[in-house]
Amino acid sequence: MSSAKVQFMITNAMRAILVDDLDYLDAEVDVMRPEIAAQLIETRTKRPFGDRPMPEAWKRGGNMPQRRGGGALSNNLVKLFLAGVCCLGAAVMSGRVSVGTLLGGAPLGRKPLKKLSSEMKSTKKRKSSSKKRRKKTAAA
Structure with a gap:
């Protein structure tokens, strides 16, 4: 039986399998929910409760099993939002992002960026001795 079909009644053939092969009682099959009966037949589950x-x-009309879990943290969007808030909080605490940046005003990081050219020292390049020799030999 495919899982896409919805079982809405217990047929005589299903009843025969449940009673004869799987050892369920006639009174139990009379009140059993059809989808449970179909699942028991599909998995060939014998009467498990002694x-x-x-x-x-x-049973039909019986209490449906309640889903466990639920609550506010069962929603994936809530989990994703909380993960984002934690990441932003960690970035602010470590100093990678300032609160002003999050509010739209301050620059990123603790220190403003500096130009590399202002920190570089200028050095004079020395001419190689081979160039000097070439000039001397060319002049002579």
Whole structure:
């Protein structure tokens, strides 16, 4: 049975498999939810609860099992937002970004950028001795 189909009733063939092959009681099959019956047949699950009664969640009109989890942090968008806030907080705490930058005014980082040319020392280039020799030999 494919998972795309929705089971809405228990057929006589399904009932025969559940009772004869998988050892479920007739009274249990009468009140069993059709989608549970289809799943039990598909997985060939024998009656697993021994002398105990069938779980209420398996019965028609019974309590559906509640989903665990939920809450505010179950939403992926909330998790992504919190991760972004943490990253920005870490950047501000480490000094990589200033709060003013986040608000739209101050420059990035703790120190303003300096021009490289103002810090470089000028050095005179020495002429090589081979050039001097060439000039002397050319003049002579």
